[in-house]
Amino acid sequence: MLEFITHSAPHVVAMKVGGVVTGRELQRAIDAIEAAKRDHPRVSLLAELDGLRWMTLTALLKDVGYGLTQLGDLSRYHRAAVITDKEWVKHIAHLEDRLFKAIEIRTFPHREYAAAREWVAELPQGEHESPEEDGYHGA
Template sequence: MIEILPAPDHVAAYRLSGELTGEDYDKVVADLEARLSRHDKLGVYVDMVDFTDMTAEALIKDLRYAFSKFGELKRFPREAVVTDRGWVKALVGLVDPIYRHTEIRTFAPDEREAALAWAQAIPA
């Protein structure tokens, strides 16, 4: 399940919990595209503390959307990931250097406010 969280309009903020479905992912894409139509750049905040898994359909949609935005990564300069799982932190550590125009950081669950503040302070 995905919940769209309250945040400034230039920040796409989501809480993932349980298993993410293709329908959930469609909701995120619609929200991202609406925000991108209003802003040149977006900060991203993702709370993954209660996330457990994603369906094959959601994974395919995620990969398809990510590849479609590959040339637009400058539009996503910061992504804050809230997690308490080591595998998510390790994955972020591997992926962050690959995305030259996007800085990705992990934050502990008790740092949610700091994570949102960091995501919304996107560079000009």
């Protein structure tokens, strides 16, 4: 299950993930990220992981494939907040933070949900939420 969560910052793509994630659900997430990238110079991601069990093979292949296509475009991402109480997820997120230096990745326990939402909404100093203010008009 992957469902979108509303967030007050327009450059943040927020979602709640649990149970089994299908290829169709993952494609909707990819589409949302790509739409945010068209509208904003930098995007951030928020993922609340609650009871995630696994991904279908199709979802896993889409996830890996999309991730590989983004390696040359990491400057378009700012932050990723992962909300979880699972230690194994925290370890993976910390490894990704070390591997992908262009994206700041942090984990938050569920009790710090509000702090995660606030942190992920922040933009780099000097950047604004409105793409027009930054002279950005899409790719």
